[in-house]
Amino acid sequence: MPATPTQARRIVLAARPQGEPRETDFRIETFTPGDPAPGQVLLESLYLSLDPYMRGRMSEAKSYAPSLAVGQTIVGEVVARVVASAASAFAPGDLVQAHAGWTTHALMDAKGLVKIDPAIAPVETRLGVLGMPGFTAYAGLREIGRPRAGETVVVAAASGPVGSLVGQLAKRDGARVVGIAGGADKCAYVKKELGFDAAVDHRRDDMAQALAEACPDGIDVYFENVGGAVWEAVFPLLNTFARIPVCGLIADYNGTTSRPGDLTVPALMRGVLSKRLTLRGFINYDLDSYREDFLREVGAGLRDGTIRYAEDISEGLDSAPGAFMGMLKGRNFGKVLVRLAK
Ligand code: NDP
Numbered sequence: 311m312p313a314t315p316t317q318a319r320r321i322v323l324a325a326r327p328q329g330e331p332r333e334t335d336f337r338i339e340t341f342t343p344g345d346p347a348p349g350q351v352l353l354e355s356l357y358l359s360l361d362p363y364m365r366g367r368m369s370e371a372k373s374y375a376p377s378l379a380v381g382q383t384i385v386g387e388v389v390a391r392v393v394a395s396a397a398s399a400f401a402p403g404d405l406v407q408a409h410a411g412w413t414t415h416a417l418m419d420a421k422g423l424v425k426i427d428p429a430i431a432p433v434e435t436r437l438g439v440l441g442m443p444g445f446t447a448y449a450g451l452r453e454i455g456r457p458r459a460g461e462t463v464v465v466a467a468a469s470g471p472v473g474s475l476v477g478q479l480a481k482r483d484g485a486r487v488v489g490i491a492g493g494a495d496k497c498a499y500v501k502k503e504l505g506f507d508a509a510v511d512h513r514r515d516d517m518a519q520a521l522a523e524a525c526p527d528g529i530d531v532y533f534e535n536v537g538g539a540v541w542e543a544v545f546p547l548l549n550t551f552a553r554i555p556v557c558g559l560i561a562d563y564n565g566t567t568s569r570p571g572d573l574t575v576p577a578l579m580r581g582v583l584s585k586r587l588t589l590r591g592f593i594n595y596d597l598d599s600y601r602e603d604f605l606r607e608v609g610a611g612l613r614d615g616t617i618r619y620a621e622d623i624s625e626g627l628d629s630a631p632g633a634f635m636g637m638l639k640g641r642n643f644g645k646v647l648v649r650l651a652k
């Protein structure tokens with residue numbers, strides 16, 4: 311068992327990013343974690359999850375969750391090992407999920423921790439396909455998208471942990487699935503490995519036309535992960551009574567892509583009314599009642615190999631800012647993780 315460390319490392323927000331985050335917006339600090347107080351455990355992080363929502367926390371703009379303060383450890387979920395425990399429910403060596411943030415070690419209240427059984431699936435999948443992103447796909451599709459056999463489902467960021475599961479679940483429902491992804495390699499993966507019916511590269515100049523050709527019967531479910539130019543291409547293709555789980559808008563997280571002439575609010579609302587669209591925003595934890603079904607169905611799919619996933623793992627805490635900045639630009643291929651310890 312690893313000894314209680316005297317020195318640990320964490321990454322804090324050094325400055326609020328203006329547009330795209332830069333290296334100088336992050337700072338590494340060393341600290342001494344100390345010993346757990348009654349009810350606490352000391353954790354050593356094994357994997358850190360990097361997720362698009364973290365960009366929102368770095369900004370001051372009002373959102374569904376509070377902003378990070380400058381100087382605060384960047385938030386995030388980790389898979390960790392208990393190193394020392396002063397809580398009866400946990401012993402050294404236990405594996406847990408925790409909201410410890412970008413840090414090698416953390417003292418945490420035992421109350422918020424979830425134990426992980428490593429026999430079910432590789433532990434890091436608890437941060438991806440079998441964790442928050444996978445659950446987001448599952449619950450958003452089941453509650454809002456509700457694809458029926460023969461309908462057309464479109465999802466962007468299609469090779470990532472949310473989009474890849476949205477498409478695979480919609481295929482199970484008998485839908486025709488079109489993925490949108492950046493570049494030839496991701497498009498090939500989405501079609502060949504994930505079994506989508508078609509893939510469209512959003513970096514092509516003629517993306518809107520390519521999407522129209524890939525959706526000859528229009529779009530019945532558009533699982534919105536990106537916004538921006540993709541949403542503009544999707545909107546005219548929506549069928550009457552289309553459902554749109556509004557999950558993420560990553561094209562605009564850096565606030566650099568908005569321009570005059572984007573789908574204006576009056577045009578959008580005319581379309582919502584005349585086509586009787588269901589457009590519903592959601593945050594994954596709103597839909598907790600789906601959690602058991604998600605773990606059962608997706609867990610079984612992982613075990614029998616019918617659900618596929620990709621991971622993009624970088625090594626060491628220092629790699630986190632670069633990997634995060636790359637994800638916002640689509641440089642990742644699969645769920646973005648940072649491995650901190652074996
Ligand atoms: P991914 O791992 O798929 O990473 C983000 C991907 O977004 C990039 O790889 C890139 O893929 C794509 N992207 C970035 N910029 C653009 C752009 N301008 N146009 C089109 N695509 C772009 O992320 P996740 O699967 O973790 O998350 C997907 C979405 O779901 C995000 O918007 C996220 O915020 C949202 N989300 C929402 C939750 C909720 O509770 N509502 C919970 C979890 C995630 P590519 O190269 O293919 O373009």
